[in-house]
Amino acid sequence: MRFTTRIHLATSDAIQEAAQLLKAGEVVGLPTETVYGLAANAHNANAVKEIFNVKQRPAFDPLIVHVSDQHLQSPAGPLASLSLEGTIAPQVATWKNRAKIELLIARYWPGPLTLVLPKGLSIPDVVTSGQPTVGIRCPAHLAFQQVLAATKFPLAAPSANLFGRISPTRAQHVYRELGGQIQLIIDGGPCTVGVESTIIQIIDEPFTVKILRPGKIAADEIERLIGTPVTPTPGIAQTQIQKQGAVAPGMLDEHYAPTKPLILTLRPFSQMVPSMVAVPNELKGKKVGILSTGPLLDSFWNTFNPVKVIELSHQAVPQEIAQRLFLSLRELDEDQTVDWILADVPEPTSGLGLAIRDRLNRASRNKPLD
Ligand code: AMP
Ligand code: MG
Numbered sequence: 470m471r472f473t474t475r476i477h478l479a480t481s482d483a484i485q486e487a488a489q490l491l492k493a494g495e496v497v498g499l500p501t502e503t504v505y506g507l508a509a510n511a512h513n514a515n516a517v518k519e520i521f522n523v524k525q526r527p528a529f530d531p532l533i534v535h536v537s538d539q540h541l542q543s544p545a546g547p548l549a550s551l552s553l554e555g556t557i558a559p560q561v562a563t564w565k566n567r568a569k570i571e572l573l574i575a576r577y578w579p580g581p582l583t584l585v586l587p588k589g590l591s592i593p594d595v596v597t598s599g600q601p602t603v604g605i606r607c608p609a610h611l612a613f614q615q616v617l618a619a620t621k622f623p624l625a626a627p628s629a630n631l632f633g634r635i636s637p638t639r640a641q642h643v644y645r646e647l648g649g650q651i652q653l654i655i656d657g658g659p660c661t662v663g664v665e666s667t668i669i670q671i672i673d674e675p676f677t678v679k680i681l682r683p684g685k686i687a688a689d690e691i692e693r694l695i696g697t698p699v700t701p702t703p704g705i706a707q708t709q710i711q712k713q714g715a716v717a718p719g720m721l722d723e724h725y726a727p728t729k730p731l732i733l734t735l736r737p738f739s740q741m742v743p744s745m746v747a748v749p750n751e752l753k754g755k756k757v758g759i760l761s762t763g764p765l766l767d768s769f770w771n772t773f774n775p776v777k778v779i780e781l782s783h784q785a786v787p788q789e790i791a792q793r794l795f796l797s798l799r800e801l802d803e804d805q806t807v808d809w810i811l812a813d814v815p816e817p818t819s820g821l822g823l824a825i826r827d828r829l830n831r832a833s834r835n836k837p838l839d
Contacts (some may be wrong), residue, residue: 470649470650470651471497471552471650472649472650472651472652473652473716474579474639474644474647474648474649474650474651474652474653474654475647475652475653475654476640476641476644476654476656477522477653477654477655477656478655478656479500479611479612479655479656480614480620480658481615481653481744482616483653483702484612484616484619484655485619485757485837486653486824487499487602487616487653488616488619488620488651488654488704488705490724491508491509491510491516491616491620491624491625492510492518492620494509494510494513494515495509495514495651495785496508496516496519496523496646496651497509497616497651497652497654497655497683498629498640498643498644498647498651498653498654498655499610499612499613499616499624499626499654499655499657500610500611500612500613500631500640500655500657500658500660501535501609501613501626501660502581502609502610502661502662503581503608503659503660503662503663503664503665503666503684503685504627504628504629504636504637504638504660504661504664504665504795505629505637505638505639505640505642505643505654505660506535506608506611506624506626506627506629506657507520507523507524507626507628507629507647507651508520508535508624508626509551509624509626509629510620510622510624510625511532511535511591511592511596511622511623511624511625512591512592512593512622512623512744513553513593514593514594514595514596514775515626515629517593517595517633518595520532520626520627521595522585523647523650524629524630524631524632524647525629525631525632525653525667526627526632527599527632528598530598530627531596531597531598531600531603531604532540532597532604532625532627533583533603533604533605533606533625533626533627533666533668534556534592534596534603534605534606534616534623534624534625535605535606535608535613535617535623535624535625536551536554536556536605536606536607536623537607537614537617537618537621537623537668537702537778538578538579538614538617539618540554540607541574541575541578541603541607541619545562546562546564546571546573547571547574547578548561548564548570548574549562550685551580551589551605551624552589553591554589554591554623555590555591556588556589556591556592556603556605556623557586557587557588557589557590557603558586558587558588558589559589560587561586561587561673564592564673564674565826566597566635566673566674567625568675568829569676569695569697570584570586570671572694572695573595573669573691573694575623576655576694577589577686578605578606578607579608579609579614580607580608580609580686581606581609581628581662581665581666581684581686582604582666582667582669582686583604583605583666583667583668583669583682584604584606584669585591585602585603585604585605585632585668585669585671585681586603587601587602587603587604587673588600588601588602588603589603590815596625596696597683602670603718604668607621611657612655612802613657614659616655618792624760627656628642628665629646629647629648629752630642630643630647633648633706633724633726634723634725634726634798635645635725635726635727635795635798635799635802635832636657636665636725636731636795638660638663638792638795638796638815639659639660639796640654640655640656640657642795642796642799645774654684657775658693658794659792659796660754661792661794661795662685662791662792663791663792663796663826664684664685664791664794664795664821664824664825665682665684665706665792665824665828666682666684666685666686667680667682667683667684667685667687667820667824668681668682668684669681669684669699670681677694677700678691678697678698678699678700679699679700679701679702680699680700680701680702682702682827683820683824684820684821684825684828685820685821685824687756687819687821687823688701688819688820689760690820702719709827718742724828724832725743725795725828725831725832726831726834727797727798727799727801727802727810727832728802728831729801729802729807729808729809729810730751730809730810731751731798731809731810731811731812731829731832731834732749732751732809732810732811732812732831733743733811733812733813733814733830733833734811734812734813734814735814736765736813736814736816737762737763737814737816738761738762738763738764738765738769738813739763739764739766739785739816741769741813743766743768743769743771744768746769748771748772748773749799751809752811755807755808755809756776756806756807756808756809756810757773757774757775757776757808757810757813758775758776758777758801758804758807758809758810759773759775759777759778759779759810759811759813760777760779760797760798760805760810760812760813761778761779761780761781761784761812761813762780762781762785762790762800762812762813762815762825763780763781763782763784763785763816764780765778765780765785766784773811775811776806776807777801777804777806779793779797779800779801779809780795781793781797785815785820786820787815787821787822787825788821790815790821790825791824791825794825794829795828798810798812798832802808812817812833813832814826814829
């Protein structure tokens with residue numbers, strides 16, 4: 470244990486203290502609307518290295534740089550302002566299709582959309598794992614914005630969990646995983662979105678928008694806004710993600726994982742006929758904990774005989790499922806009475822539905838029920 474970790478509500482004193490620590494090159498746990506982040510000065514390579522140390526994150530997995538909403542007020546426009554700060558490359562501000570990017574920024578920032586663009590000179594290679602691009606996002610959480618306003622530099626921040634584990638959506642989750650390794654966690658309450666941002670990569674000519682990670686903001690919404698077809702990432706938007714190894718950052722297929730084995734159904738429980746469902750061999754005689762996106766029919770209780778059931782949403786509303794997904798996965802993982810976790814997947818009807826499937830797929834290491 471290196472530090473006594475303190476959890477502070479987001480008072481102005483705590484914001485100032487977080488800013489002081491960040492200026493001194495330390496890492497701090499901060500709330501965002503998606504999940505809690507482990508933040509460091511994005512301009513300071515040594516501070517950023519500490520994020521990788523604390524998380525035990527491999528150096529090939531790049532970090533998202535979080536930027537102040539003050540860029541949105543800049544008279545020259547946010548792209549010019551971000552390039553002036555050295556966060557993105559100067560040429561982006563003169564790209565032929567810059568108006569489409571500005572449209573995305575105007576619509577979704579502050580919010581859960583990360584743009585991958587050519588990186589500026591002030592971002593050290595350690596942040597982007599040596600890539601010439603940087604992922605940037607303007608977070609909506611007030612406390613995070615207050616810290617950004619106080620530091621005056623952007624903050625590199627991945628999710629504040631040990632590498633590969635379940636993302637934190639409460640300050641307590643950060644404490645349980647990283648307590649003793651960091652000095653301060655700002656408690657900004659439960660995360661309202663609950664799953665990580667949508668990440669899109671943008672290339673100017675020919676203008677290309679590619680989804681690297683599904684999140685709340687859906688591909689078709691983006692398509693409608695900018696009038697350009699959006700490329701989904703092969704494999705990632707599907708129920709089964711092919712074993713593709715760590716070829717693309719953040720697309721590691723073993724991620725967001727509980728320590729207990731997790732098995733997924735191929736469709737929501739609400740769309741399964743209980744009499745047709747056979748209990749898979751792995752679950753026979755095991756103490757099963759069920760994570761259900763909607764209410765679980767009595768007949769499924771009889772089939773699986775679970776020791777615990779968590780129903781994420783009465784009406785299977787994606788927003789509610791997403792908000793409680795990681796919290797509930799943690800609860801089942803930490804429950805001594807549970808051996809195996811069985812979860813159903815929501816219909817991918819919205820951006821969030823797809824994002825939830827994606828996270829569950831990776832958490833299950835791609836083990837579907839049938
Ligand atoms: P985390 O904040 O822990 O969800 O992780 C950040 C994720 O952002 C990485 O795992 C990548 O998927 C993605 N990312 C960040 N920067 C880039 C980049 N330059 N190119 C592609 N993906 C990126
Ligand atoms: Mg993460």
